[in-house]
Amino acid sequence: MQKLDTNRDGDISDKELYKALSSVSIQNLRQNAKEAAEIALKKIAAGAEEYESMREYVNFLMKKFDIDGDGSITFDELCQGLKKLNMNLTLKERQALMRKLDIDANGELSSQELYGVLSKVDVKLTKS
Numbered sequence: 001m002q003k004l005d006t007n008r009d010g011d012i013s014d015k016e017l018y019k020a021l022s023s024v025s026i027q028n029l030r031q032n033a034k035e036a037a038e039i040a041l042k043k044i045a046a047g048a049e050e051y052e053s054m055r056e057y058v059n060f061l062m063k064k065f066d067i068d069g070d071g072s073i074t075f076d077e078l079c080q081g082l083k084k085l086n087m088n089l090t091l092k093e094r095q096a097l098m099r100k101l102d103i104d105a106n107g108e109l110s111s112q113e114l115y116g117v118l119s120k121v122d123v124k125l126t127k128s
Contacts, residue, residue, distance in 0.1 A: 037096035040087055045121035047085075058115045065109075072108035 005012050048057035065073045065081030073081065075098050082089060082097075089097065099105075103113045 033090070033092035033096040036089060036093040037100055040082070040089055040093065040097050041100060041117070041121055043087065044085070045118045048118065054115060054119045058111055058118065061114060062111050072110055073114070074108055078109065
């Protein structure tokens with residue numbers, strides 16, 4: 001009750017209730033996006049099982065995702081690449097995935113970043 005009654009007048013107004021519910025929803029969305037990004041990362045990494053090595057798989061992903069052929073993957077290219085892999089994520093989930101993959105936070109993914117992250121992923125997937 002005290003946390004909801006921010007002006008301490010003994011009543012919880014519509015505004016106070018809305019503010020409390022909004023903050024909970026936003027926190028849940030952030031957490032859900034991070035969890036979805038983790039699952040997506042595992043699904044992407046699991047694709048390496050069909051290749052001789054993780055390096056070969058990363059090379060495949062770079063060719064598939066790097067639309068303009070400049071050697072890096074932008075956020076837009078990542079989004080389009082995920083669609084090619086039939087991975088439908090929300091914007092928040094794609095952003096969370098990009099943050100996980102973009103180690104140097106420059107807005108682009110290099111093959112080194114992709115390899116570095118994917119090679120450390122435990123690809124055991126639980127059935128949904």
